Amino acid sequence: MLEYRPVDCDSGQSVPADFVDKKMIYKGTGSGGTGAGWGWFVYSGSQFYYAVPGAGPAGEVATCVELAAKGGITFEVKRGASLQPFAGAKALQFDLRPGAPPPAPAGANAPLLKLFVLNDETQSFCNAEALTADLANGSSPLPGGWRRYTLPFAALRCDYTGALPEEVDRVDFQNPATDSSVAFCLTNFAILH
Numbered sequence: 001m002l003e004y005r006p007v008d009c010d011s012g013q014s015v016p017a018d019f020v021d022k023k024m025i026y027k028g029t030g031s032g033g034t035g036a037g038w039g040w041f042v043y044s045g046s047q048f049y050y051a052v053p054g055a056g057p058a059g060e061v062a063t064c065v066e067l068a069a070k071g072g073i074t075f076e077v078k079r080g081a082s083l084q085p086f087a088g089a090k091a092l093q094f095d096l097r098p099g100a101p102p103p104a105p106a107g108a109n110a111p112l113l114k115l116f117v118l119n120d121e122t123q124s125f126c127n128a129e130a131l132t133a134d135l136a137n138g139s140s141p142l143p144g145g146w147r148r149y150t151l152p153f154a155a156l157r158c159d160y161t162g163a164l165p166e167e168v169d170r171v172d173f174q175n176p177a178t179d180s181s182v183a184f185c186l187t188n189f190a191i192l193h
Contacts, residue, residue, distance in 0.1 A: 041073075048063075057144050057187070064099075064186075112133055113184065
């Protein structure tokens, strides 16, 4: 008899049916793509590639998108906030570069994106958002025009019932522009504890 069971895509090891990766939201290593239990979708995008092999700063997999004005890319837990993916989070860390798909355009500026976190079921947003431009001074350069950004989770102010760290289950990168598109690639998106 054929048995269906959830497994980790890289190791092939069984995982519980309600499992969510609480460390990697989008990984560039192994088979790449979203961590176990995470979903990915784009809204108001003209080009989007879930997993581009070799696009990352060390040749790993990256997701690359071009977003229209106010468009975004969403990462959310498929089974809801009850899995508490952000409980105990200290920071979010991700690698980002301009242009999509590869290669990165020579001399291009870092993409301006707004990052926000919410409880998708109740549409309860944390009290603060972050712009990549505000994180640039603390970012680290990587090969191929990439930069590594770290955002302290406390800066998002997930501090009221409905949007506490143990209640939120979705994070978005959104183009804040009202009249222009933005293209970028993203990989190694992690929750640091």
